[in-house]
Amino acid sequence: MSFEIGDAVPAFTLTDTEGVEHMMPAPGADAPLATVVILMCNHCPFVQAWNPRLAKVAREYAPRGVRFLSINSNDATRFPADSHERMVQFARDQSWPMPYLHDESQSVARALDAQVTPHIFILDADHTLVWTGAPDDDPGDDSEEADAQWLREALESVTAGCKPAVEQRPLRGCSVKWLP
Template identity: 35%
Template sequence: MSRTPSFMLPLDTIAPYFRLQDSITDHFYTLEDIRGEKGTLIMFICNHCPFVKHINNEIVRLANDYRQSGFGFAAIMSNDVERYPQDHPVLMKDHAMKQQYSFPYLYDETQEVAKSYKAACTPDFFLFNDELKLIYRGQLDNSRPGNGIPVNGRDLREAMDAVLNNRKVSLSQRPSIGCNIKWKE
């Protein structure tokens, strides 16, 4: 199991535009469609990564807990499906339905969106404020498969709570760790 850290895109970076197809509904979504009144969370995930499997329930809870507060959510899968067929869009839909994703699960076929966000691993999280400026990037929490720490979303929840309470998001941010994005050759 690979242990690739997030790149840690500079804070205040403006969210790169995208228009991607949702594996659940087949509709296309843009960044503006996803954008929330308070903020927007973009998550790079995939079906097969053990790090993502470890946190799936928490990202569903997180979206369900914060959508009502004005946050927009989208998950993006950017892996090469020729070499990793378990991440194919048909299987993305099955996975999203099984996990009860309440957010679009978008397919980045060209991998251009992952490159524009400088996504490095799955999972990789990017939280933008209401002006689409990056205010948090990195880990969900300290839990990893096998380390015995419970999954609770603490780091990301603290950042989202800061937004809701008109406080500055802490600059002490730790990279996510996960499987590297499977780039096309």
């Protein structure tokens, strides 16, 4: 299955580290201007390096009407660092600024055609995919090294009511750890 620009996000409900259910698409009149879905995990060094920048982007754009959801879909039996318990610990230790959802069945990762962690998807107000890719061009841990801020550029377009001008970017990260 392929999830491409212009496709509507499949409906899903997942539970976060606090036990709260989150639905997609977001129900009701309070639907967000856009939703950023970040497929991530705890163990991947690429995710660990990008996490401070992703948290900063979430803190900056949430007040502008952008909803952020992070999702861990990795097989925790083979990668215990990605277990629900470790997700809870991560969210608390990092004061993670967005819900951290557990996709234990991997149904959401498969529906989104997730490739690596992190893999970012931006959905517009109609829950249609408008951009996907990596946050920036620096998978290291020094944000000063990033020359291109792809996620920020895409969010600037979306919050201005436009389609992102920045192209979909190549993904760098750890492979999704699929169930056998």
